[in-house]
Amino acid sequence: MRILILTAVAAEKEAVLRGLGDDSRFTVELAGVGLVEAAVSAATILAASDYDLVISAGIAGGFPGRADIGSVVVASDIVAADLGVQTLDGFSSLDELGFGTTRVPVAAELAARVTGGLQAAGLAAAAGPVLTVATATGTAATAAALAARVPGAAAEAMEGFGVAAAAHRRGMPVLEIRTISNTVGPRDRDAWRIGDALKALQAASSVLTEVL
Numbered sequence: 001m002r003i004l005i006l007t008a009v010a011a012e013k014e015a016v017l018r019g020l021g022d023d024s025r026f027t028v029e030l031a032g033v034g035l036v037e038a039a040v041s042a043a044t045i046l047a048a049s050d051y052d053l054v055i056s057a058g059i060a061g062g063f064p065g066r067a068d069i070g071s072v073v074v075a076s077d078i079v080a081a082d083l084g085v086q087t088l089d090g091f092s093s094l095d096e097l098g099f100g101t102t103r104v105p106v107a108a109e110l111a112a113r114v115t116g117g118l119q120a121a122g123l124a125a126a127a128g129p130v131l132t133v134a135t136a137t138g139t140a141a142t143a144a145a146l147a148a149r150v151p152g153a154a155a156e157a158m159e160g161f162g163v164a165a166a167a168h169r170r171g172m173p174v175l176e177i178r179t180i181s182n183t184v185g186p187r188d189r190d191a192w193r194i195g196d197a198l199k200a201l202q203a204a205s206s207v208l209t210e211v212l
Protein backbone atom coordinates (compact mmCIF):
# COMPACT_ATOMS: atom_id res chain seq x y z
CA MET A 1 0.00 0.00 0.00
CA ARG A 2 1.35 3.47 -0.90
CA ILE A 3 0.27 6.10 1.61
CA LEU A 4 0.51 9.88 1.24
CA ILE A 5 0.54 11.94 4.44
CA LEU A 6 0.02 15.71 4.10
CA THR A 7 0.89 18.18 6.85
CA ALA A 8 0.48 21.94 6.98
CA VAL A 9 3.87 22.97 8.38
CA ALA A 10 7.43 21.63 8.54
CA ALA A 11 7.38 20.88 12.29
CA GLU A 12 4.42 18.54 11.73
CA LYS A 13 6.11 16.88 8.76
CA GLU A 14 9.27 16.27 10.80
CA ALA A 15 7.28 14.78 13.69
CA VAL A 16 5.48 12.42 11.30
CA LEU A 17 8.75 11.40 9.63
CA ARG A 18 10.36 10.67 13.03
CA GLY A 19 7.44 8.42 13.89
CA LEU A 20 7.40 6.58 10.56
CA GLY A 21 11.10 5.74 10.69
CA ASP A 22 12.26 4.03 7.51
CA ASP A 23 8.89 2.63 6.39
CA SER A 24 9.06 3.18 2.64
CA ARG A 25 5.32 2.74 2.08
CA PHE A 26 4.79 6.30 3.34
CA THR A 27 5.48 9.62 1.62
CA VAL A 28 5.12 12.80 3.68
CA GLU A 29 4.62 16.14 1.93
CA LEU A 30 3.97 19.70 3.02
CA ALA A 31 0.60 20.96 1.83
CA GLY A 32 0.55 24.43 3.41
CA VAL A 33 -1.73 26.07 5.95
CA GLY A 34 -5.45 26.38 5.30
CA LEU A 35 -8.09 24.67 3.23
CA VAL A 36 -7.15 26.18 -0.14
CA GLU A 37 -3.42 25.45 0.03
CA ALA A 38 -4.20 21.96 1.26
CA ALA A 39 -6.69 21.24 -1.53
CA VAL A 40 -4.45 22.58 -4.29
CA SER A 41 -1.40 20.73 -2.96
CA ALA A 42 -3.30 17.48 -2.55
CA ALA A 43 -4.88 17.68 -6.00
CA THR A 44 -1.51 18.43 -7.60
CA ILE A 45 0.32 15.60 -5.85
CA LEU A 46 -2.45 13.06 -6.45
CA ALA A 47 -2.57 13.94 -10.16
CA ALA A 48 1.15 13.20 -10.48
CA SER A 49 1.59 9.97 -8.46
CA ASP A 50 -0.33 6.85 -7.51
CA TYR A 51 -1.34 6.38 -3.90
CA ASP A 52 -3.77 4.00 -2.22
CA LEU A 53 -4.58 6.16 0.82
CA VAL A 54 -4.30 9.86 1.72
CA ILE A 55 -3.97 11.12 5.28
CA SER A 56 -4.28 14.71 6.49
CA ALA A 57 -2.22 14.91 9.69
CA GLY A 58 -1.15 17.60 12.11
CA ILE A 59 -1.96 19.47 15.27
CA ALA A 60 -5.43 20.80 16.10
CA GLY A 61 -7.65 22.39 18.67
CA GLY A 62 -9.69 19.99 20.81
CA PHE A 63 -13.29 20.65 21.81
CA PRO A 64 -13.70 20.79 25.60
CA GLY A 65 -14.81 17.44 27.00
CA ARG A 66 -14.07 15.69 23.70
CA ALA A 67 -10.30 15.83 23.15
CA ASP A 68 -7.67 16.82 25.71
CA ILE A 69 -4.34 18.46 24.96
CA GLY A 70 -1.81 15.79 23.94
CA SER A 71 -4.47 13.31 22.84
CA VAL A 72 -5.13 12.01 19.33
CA VAL A 73 -8.32 12.36 17.31
CA VAL A 74 -9.05 10.14 14.32
CA ALA A 75 -11.71 11.74 12.14
CA SER A 76 -14.98 9.85 11.80
CA ASP A 77 -16.10 12.57 9.35
CA ILE A 78 -14.27 15.50 7.85
CA VAL A 79 -16.52 18.57 7.97
CA ALA A 80 -16.08 22.03 6.46
CA ALA A 81 -17.81 23.63 9.40
CA ASP A 82 -17.94 27.26 8.29
CA LEU A 83 -18.67 26.77 4.59
CA GLY A 84 -22.03 28.44 4.08
CA VAL A 85 -23.85 31.66 4.71
CA GLN A 86 -24.85 33.59 7.78
CA THR A 87 -28.55 34.43 7.76
CA LEU A 88 -30.64 36.46 10.15
CA ASP A 89 -31.78 33.10 11.54
CA GLY A 90 -28.26 31.72 11.91
CA PHE A 91 -25.79 29.72 9.86
CA SER A 92 -26.86 27.79 6.77
CA SER A 93 -24.41 25.27 5.30
CA LEU A 94 -23.61 24.71 1.64
CA ASP A 95 -25.57 21.44 1.85
CA GLU A 96 -28.65 23.22 3.16
CA LEU A 97 -28.34 25.76 0.37
CA GLY A 98 -28.16 22.96 -2.20
CA PHE A 99 -24.74 24.02 -3.49
CA GLY A 100 -22.66 20.97 -2.62
CA THR A 101 -21.41 19.15 0.42
CA THR A 102 -19.51 20.12 3.53
CA ARG A 103 -18.79 16.56 4.69
CA VAL A 104 -16.43 13.96 3.28
CA PRO A 105 -16.70 10.43 4.65
CA VAL A 106 -13.49 8.75 5.82
CA ALA A 107 -12.35 5.18 5.12
CA ALA A 108 -14.30 3.88 8.11
CA GLU A 109 -12.66 0.47 8.49
CA LEU A 110 -9.17 1.99 8.35
CA ALA A 111 -10.17 4.76 10.77
CA ALA A 112 -11.40 2.15 13.26
CA ARG A 113 -8.19 0.14 12.82
CA VAL A 114 -6.04 3.22 13.46
CA THR A 115 -8.09 4.29 16.51
CA GLY A 116 -7.86 0.77 17.97
CA GLY A 117 -4.12 0.61 17.27
CA LEU A 118 -3.49 3.96 18.94
CA GLN A 119 -5.44 2.91 22.01
CA ALA A 120 -3.67 -0.46 22.12
CA ALA A 121 -0.36 1.42 22.05
CA GLY A 122 -1.44 3.31 25.17
CA LEU A 123 -2.18 6.65 23.49
CA ALA A 124 -5.24 8.68 24.48
CA ALA A 125 -7.14 8.40 21.23
CA ALA A 126 -10.75 8.90 20.22
CA ALA A 127 -12.79 9.05 17.03
CA GLY A 128 -15.10 11.93 16.16
CA PRO A 129 -15.87 14.57 13.58
CA VAL A 130 -12.91 16.81 12.80
CA LEU A 131 -13.92 20.26 11.63
CA THR A 132 -12.07 22.27 9.01
CA VAL A 133 -12.41 26.01 9.52
CA ALA A 134 -11.11 28.97 7.52
CA THR A 135 -10.71 31.00 10.70
CA ALA A 136 -9.37 29.33 13.83
CA THR A 137 -11.85 29.76 16.65
CA GLY A 138 -10.99 32.46 19.18
CA THR A 139 -14.09 32.90 21.31
CA ALA A 140 -16.28 30.73 23.54
CA ALA A 141 -19.33 31.75 21.50
CA THR A 142 -17.87 30.44 18.23
CA ALA A 143 -16.72 27.23 19.92
CA ALA A 144 -20.26 26.67 21.24
CA ALA A 145 -21.82 27.45 17.84
CA LEU A 146 -19.54 24.95 16.07
CA ALA A 147 -20.16 22.27 18.68
CA ALA A 148 -23.91 22.76 18.26
CA ARG A 149 -23.63 22.75 14.45
CA VAL A 150 -21.68 19.47 14.36
CA PRO A 151 -22.80 17.09 17.12
CA GLY A 152 -19.85 15.26 18.66
CA ALA A 153 -17.28 17.62 17.13
CA ALA A 154 -13.95 16.50 18.56
CA ALA A 155 -11.32 18.71 16.97
CA GLU A 156 -10.83 21.72 14.74
CA ALA A 157 -8.06 22.35 12.23
CA MET A 158 -7.69 24.17 8.94
CA GLU A 159 -6.75 21.66 6.20
CA GLY A 160 -8.58 18.35 6.42
CA PHE A 161 -11.52 19.16 4.16
CA GLY A 162 -9.22 20.45 1.42
CA VAL A 163 -7.20 17.23 1.40
CA ALA A 164 -10.34 15.12 1.68
CA ALA A 165 -12.11 16.89 -1.18
CA ALA A 166 -9.12 16.33 -3.48
CA ALA A 167 -8.91 12.65 -2.53
CA HIS A 168 -12.66 12.14 -2.80
CA ARG A 169 -12.72 13.67 -6.28
CA ARG A 170 -10.26 10.97 -7.34
CA GLY A 171 -12.23 8.22 -5.60
CA MET A 172 -9.46 7.68 -3.07
CA PRO A 173 -9.83 6.74 0.60
CA VAL A 174 -8.90 9.44 3.10
CA LEU A 175 -8.19 9.73 6.82
CA GLU A 176 -7.52 12.69 9.09
CA ILE A 177 -5.42 12.27 12.22
CA ARG A 178 -4.94 15.18 14.60
CA THR A 179 -3.08 15.62 17.85
CA ILE A 180 -4.32 18.29 20.21
CA SER A 181 -2.22 21.36 20.98
CA ASN A 182 -4.90 23.65 22.42
CA THR A 183 -8.50 23.90 23.45
CA VAL A 184 -11.06 25.31 21.01
CA GLY A 185 -12.34 28.48 22.65
CA PRO A 186 -11.08 31.89 23.78
CA ARG A 187 -7.70 32.47 22.10
CA ASP A 188 -4.79 32.00 24.50
CA ARG A 189 -1.65 31.33 22.44
CA ASP A 190 0.46 30.98 25.62
CA ALA A 191 -1.63 27.95 26.56
CA TRP A 192 -0.91 26.09 23.32
CA ARG A 193 1.15 22.96 23.94
CA ILE A 194 2.64 22.50 20.50
CA GLY A 195 5.53 20.40 21.81
CA ASP A 196 3.14 17.92 23.44
CA ALA A 197 1.04 17.74 20.29
CA LEU A 198 4.09 17.14 18.09
CA LYS A 199 5.28 14.36 20.43
CA ALA A 200 1.84 12.76 20.19
CA LEU A 201 1.94 13.17 16.40
CA GLN A 202 5.27 11.33 16.30
CA ALA A 203 3.90 8.54 18.51
CA ALA A 204 0.72 8.25 16.45
CA SER A 205 2.73 8.09 13.22
CA SER A 206 4.79 5.24 14.64
CA VAL A 207 1.56 3.32 15.27
CA LEU A 208 0.52 3.85 11.64
CA THR A 209 3.45 1.71 10.51
CA GLU A 210 1.99 -1.17 12.55
CA VAL A 211 -1.70 -0.90 11.72
CA LEU A 212 -1.74 0.12 8.05
Ligand SMILES: O=C(O)c1cccc(C(=O)CC[C@H]2O[C@@H](n3cnc4c(=O)[nH]cnc43)[C@H](O)[C@@H]2O)c1
Pocket residue numbers: 008009011012033034058059060061062133135136137156157158159181182183184194
Ligand atom coordinates in the same frame (compact mmCIF):
# COMPACT_ATOMS: atom_id res chain seq x y z
O1 LIG B 1 4.90 27.54 16.16
C1 LIG B 1 5.18 26.35 15.96
O2 LIG B 1 6.24 25.81 16.35
C2 LIG B 1 4.24 25.51 15.24
C3 LIG B 1 4.52 24.16 15.07
C4 LIG B 1 3.60 23.36 14.43
C5 LIG B 1 2.40 23.92 13.97
C6 LIG B 1 2.16 25.26 14.17
C7 LIG B 1 0.91 25.87 13.70
O3 LIG B 1 0.50 26.93 14.12
C8 LIG B 1 0.20 25.11 12.69
C9 LIG B 1 -1.05 25.81 12.26
C10 LIG B 1 -2.06 24.74 12.22
O4 LIG B 1 -2.50 24.30 13.41
C11 LIG B 1 -3.76 23.74 13.24
N1 LIG B 1 -4.49 24.16 14.43
C12 LIG B 1 -4.02 23.96 15.68
N2 LIG B 1 -4.91 24.39 16.57
C13 LIG B 1 -5.96 24.87 15.89
C14 LIG B 1 -7.21 25.44 16.28
O5 LIG B 1 -7.53 25.58 17.47
N3 LIG B 1 -8.04 25.84 15.29
C15 LIG B 1 -7.73 25.68 13.98
N4 LIG B 1 -6.56 25.14 13.58
C16 LIG B 1 -5.69 24.73 14.51
C17 LIG B 1 -4.27 24.22 11.88
O6 LIG B 1 -4.60 23.12 11.10
C18 LIG B 1 -3.12 25.00 11.26
O7 LIG B 1 -2.56 24.42 10.14
C19 LIG B 1 3.05 26.07 14.80
